[in-house]
Amino acid sequence: MGRRVDLFLVEMELVSAFEISSGVTERRQCVIVRVEDDGLVGWGEAPADSQPFYSYETSETAFYILREFLAKPLIESKSPEDFLRRVQNVRGHQMAKAGAEMALWDLEAKRNGIPLWKLLGGVREEIESGVSVGIQRDVSELLRLIASYLDEGYRRVKLKIKPGWDLEVLRAVRRDYPELALQVDANAAYKLQDWPTLRKLDSYDLLMLEQPLDFDDLLDHSVLARMIRTPICLDESIKKPEDAYKAYRLGSCSIINVKPARVGGLSNAKLIHDFCNGVGMPIWIGGMLETGIGRGHLVAAATLPNVRFPNDISASRRYYEEDLVEPPWELSDGKIMAPSSPGIGVEVLEERLRKRSLKHFSIS
Numbered sequence: 475m476g477r478r479v480d481l482f483l484v485e486m487e488l489v490s491a492f493e494i495s496s497g498v499t500e501r502r503q504c505v506i507v508r509v510e511d512d513g514l515v516g517w518g519e520a521p522a523d524s525q526p527f528y529s530y531e532t533s534e535t536a537f538y539i540l541r542e543f544l545a546k547p548l549i550e551s552k553s554p555e556d557f558l559r560r561v562q563n564v565r566g567h568q569m570a571k572a573g574a575e576m577a578l579w580d581l582e583a584k585r586n587g588i589p590l591w592k593l594l595g596g597v598r599e600e601i602e603s604g605v606s607v608g609i610q611r612d613v614s615e616l617l618r619l620i621a622s623y624l625d626e627g628y629r630r631v632k633l634k635i636k637p638g639w640d641l642e643v644l645r646a647v648r649r650d651y652p653e654l655a656l657q658v659d660a661n662a663a664y665k666l667q668d669w670p671t672l673r674k675l676d677s678y679d680l681l682m683l684e685q686p687l688d689f690d691d692l693l694d695h696s697v698l699a700r701m702i703r704t705p706i707c708l709d710e711s712i713k714k715p716e717d718a719y720k721a722y723r724l725g726s727c728s729i730i731n732v733k734p735a736r737v738g739g740l741s742n743a744k745l746i747h748d749f750c751n752g753v754g755m756p757i758w759i760g761g762m763l764e765t766g767i768g769r770g771h772l773v774a775a776a777t778l779p780n781v782r783f784p785n786d787i788s789a790s791r792r793y794y795e796e797d798l799v800e801p802p803w804e805l806s807d808g809k810i811m812a813p814s815s816p817g818i819g820v821e822v823l824e825e826r827l828r829k830r831s832l833k834h835f836s837i838s
């Protein structure tokens with residue numbers, strides 16, 4: 475029996491719109507990758523959105539790159555490493571590659587009959603969940619939301635900020651929650667000249683300031699890091715292991731938000747993890763509003779030893795009324811259990827997946 479690859483461009487209704495400094499998402503798109511081999515099925519997700527407001531990749535470009543350039547190598551690859559070798563001449567498009575590569579990781583774990591997190595080298599059976607809270611209409615709405623997330627058990631809150639939605643908002647949140655584990659994410663909304671504002675963040679006892687400056691910058695971040703006390707964490711700027719090596723050498727950050735999809739998959743995520751572990755730079759696992767499929771890969775990555783902060787890995791219902799997996803991802807005491815069944819450890823609801831698909835492509 476040969477291998478079969480299916481690509482699904484999916485659209486999912488979010489439980490509430492998610493606003494960051496560069497735009498709003500109401501319906502989340504992504505590409506789901508299904509690889510079937512010898513009766514086993516591996517699943518991956520390319521969490522590129524319909525709009526290029528976080529990365530240049532979109533769901534349509536990911537679907538196109540996967541269909542035209544990655545699907546055939548995926549059919550022929552024996553392992554995630556073999557796949558990455560075959561597609562190394564495809565420049566960029568890390569999320570598209572990650573969708574395919576992660577499906578191969580899931581398949582390999584299922585072939586071995588072990589959970590993906592164990593195959594990856596994970597060391598913990600539960601992972602800490604934080605919640606990322608978008609920009610709201612007003613501060614009272616934000617405070618209400620934070621209260622409800624804390625009721626659900628989240629252990630850390632990340633606030634999205636932008637010029638005009640920053641210091642005043644933080645003052646209000648800190649007034650109500652002086653002890654809360656709190657961090658902020660600017661999604662590249664500031665310039666180096668804004669350093670006087672960014673330096674004022676130092677008085678709010680933040681765990682970190684995520685991606686304050688340009689989305690592909692390393693140099694200005696290294697200058698800013700010397701001007702403020704709040705630790706800088708990079709997200710958008712780290713698109714492959716080489717970026718992490720350079721960020722370390724330049725001193726652009728002291729923490730990295732590793733999103734497996736942003737860096738081209740789990741192999742690269744692990745390379746960055748291992749490098750950071752070696753130089754004493756902590757990491758944590760970020761998310762991109764993934765469905766339950768991509769979430770399984772995030773949970774697996776978050777079991778790695780150098781993950782030292784709570785992750786942007788929330789429960790299914792924080793994002794979607796009806797997730798694509800069974801059981802949905804759930805919180806218990808602010809944590810998510812790493813599954814004990816093979817691969818990503820959850821069942822994909824294929825009928826629901828097909829119902830949510832705008833496009834489908836298949837080769838074998």
Ligand code: OSB
Nearest residue numbers: 528606661760761762763764786
């Ligand atoms: O910058 O971390 C980000 C979501 C979409 C795109 C970018 C980001 C985010 C989040 C949400 O912060 C993380 C999550 O809960 O999936």
Ligand code: MG
Nearest residue numbers: 659684685709
């Ligand atoms: Mg971010």
